[in-house]
Amino acid sequence: MDDISYFKKILGERGVVQDEEKLDDANTDWMRKYKGSSKLMLQPRTTEEVSQILKYCNSRCLAVVPQGGNTGLVGGSVPVFDELGWIYLFHIPKFLHFMCIFSIFGCHCRICFWCRFIMPLDLGAKGSCQIGGNVSTNAGGLRLIRYGSLHGSVLGLEAVLANGTVLDMLASLRKDNTGYDLKHLFIGSEGSLGIVTKVSILTPPKLSSVNLAFLACEDYASCQKLLLEAKRKLGEILSAFEFLDVNAMNLVLKHLDGLRDPLSSMHNFYVLIETTGSMESHDKEKLEAFLLQSMDSGLVTDGVLAQDINQTSSFWHIREGVPEALMKAGAVYKYDLSLPPEKMYELVEEMRTRLGSAANVVAYGHLGDGNLHLNISAPQYTDSILSKIEPFVYEWTSKHRGSISAEHGLGLMKADKIHYSKSPESVQLMAEIKKLIDPNRILNPYKVLPSSVLSQS
Structure with missing residues (x-):
């Protein structure tokens, strides 16, 4: 109760959500596959409020799950158990400089400057996903072949660390070669290293x-x-x-x-x-x-x-x-993979052979950048179908030097599968970075990295 009183002091009554219906939505992922049991959702409006929340949670070792539009597909934006949930508010974004730096609280990826500029990112979930989540998962989308990934488009960002420290890395320079480029630690880290609160994005002119x-x-x-x-x-x-x-x-x-x-x-x-x-x-x-x-x-x-x-x-x-049609068809097993384009459909055909008439294997994706969305549609989830898919799909991808996550992240679904795409040395270094920046492991626990590796670091 003391924790709730403290959060209400920072955020006010409206910023602390305990309504069961709203909590149920925040606890459940878009796929309806993962469901936590958090009893509290916090709704900060400013970077300072995020900083105060994290500083307090870190001192009390309270786990926090950052959540934006909650459109993720790997269980990365919902609690696993009873971690604190929080969601960014859906209000008009605050533009800070030209059109490339803006607050991400409730900011969608359709942002443009009086229709003269465009976001270099276009997703099927653009009406509901949010830019904070896009950056945190290094979302790819439909036009990566033209504009590249967010690692290239994000010029700078502001992030709040687990201890409440605010890192101002908002420079909007195209070229800045002074020391380590720390912003890249947070792009694609899925909220496990810090909470992105502002971002500077290169927005190309809108062409006619x-x-x-x-x-x-x-x-x-x-x-x-x-x-x-x-x-x-x-x-x-x-x-x-x-x-x-x-x-x-x-x-x-x-x-x-x-x-x-x-x-x-x-x-x-x-x-x-x-x-x-x-x-x-x-x-x-x-x-x-x-x-x-x-x-x-x-x-x-x-x-x-x-x-x-x-x-x-x-x-x-x-x-x-x-994706919407697949959800309406029944249960769906979704895999987001990067593969050499010449190998992409071989996996689809092999999966059809393995599953036979037990499921419908559906393939689509961003062929321009070698990103396959492999989907197995069935009337319901069963252990027998899953056993024919996993670990085969990960082993096949690893054998062909692909990535088990092209753009959706690892989240909870693939945290313990990271070794199929990354070497033990790389995973160990990631764990050491996590321990350095978030020693109490309060930020999005059980996601991205295997618990077994984190416990050894």
Whole structure:
């Protein structure tokens, strides 16, 4: 009770949430797979309030789980047991300088400056995810092929350490080579090293010419070759290259209302190619010439170019709607992997052989940067299905020198699987950094790193 009184003194009555319904939402992840039992959620509005909370929690060894939009897929943003939960408020972000530095409290990734600039990050969850969570998980998204990862786009940030210390690393310089670049410790650390409270992001100008093509390929090899040709022929205007297989398309058409196949018949694979530039006629001609050449060569068997904003939105809705369709279909086992593009679909085919008719194996992802979203859809979760998936999926990925987490993070789901992608020496160094910065292990416990390694450091 003394703890609650202290938090109310800092945040006021409204900033300390004990309502069971609200707590139930905060305790449960988006996948409805992980559920904690926290009895308290704190809602700080400022960096100073975050600092005071962490300083107090650290002195009392109270565990804290940072939470933003709670759209994560690996159990990284919910309590495991009864840790304190907290969520950033959904209020208008406070812009601090030009358009690249802003407070992340309740700030979504759709931010722009009077539509003249764009976030270099676009996610299917952009309506609900928040920038603090995006940075903390190093989210990738649909246009990484054009703008790169957040490690390149984040110029600086402010973070609060476990002991309440506020680190001001908000410089917005493109080049700053003085000492260690500490901000990169917090990008992708999933709230386990500190809480990101402000961020300086490089926001590119919004370009006027955007074109989108929805294409069909008969085999995965054609998708690969099409990507190589797109990089060669479209070059500087290529901004997205996404793919989904026929199983993904069938799920979307079955479970999402108002969507139809843009093409005349079903195909084995679908590709979305987006270009973004500044010369409408030139860019469109370039894309049309590329598509004509691709059809003549047999790489593309059918396709359509979006003619207006409604058609563009419809095409993207198909690709971005796959996760929602999977959730409506039943239980889903989700794996977010980085693999050499030529190997990506081999894993899908091997998984289908292993599972047979027991489950529906669905594949889609960011082919432009080698990111496969492997999904196994079934009527319900069963140990027999899981035993056929794991550890096979991790062993296969490791054997082909891939990453078991391309953009979703490790969270709780993969914390003890990190050795499939990182060497023992690397994991041990991570544990030592965690111990140095958060010696009492109050920040997002049980996530990112195996407990067995942390206990040895």
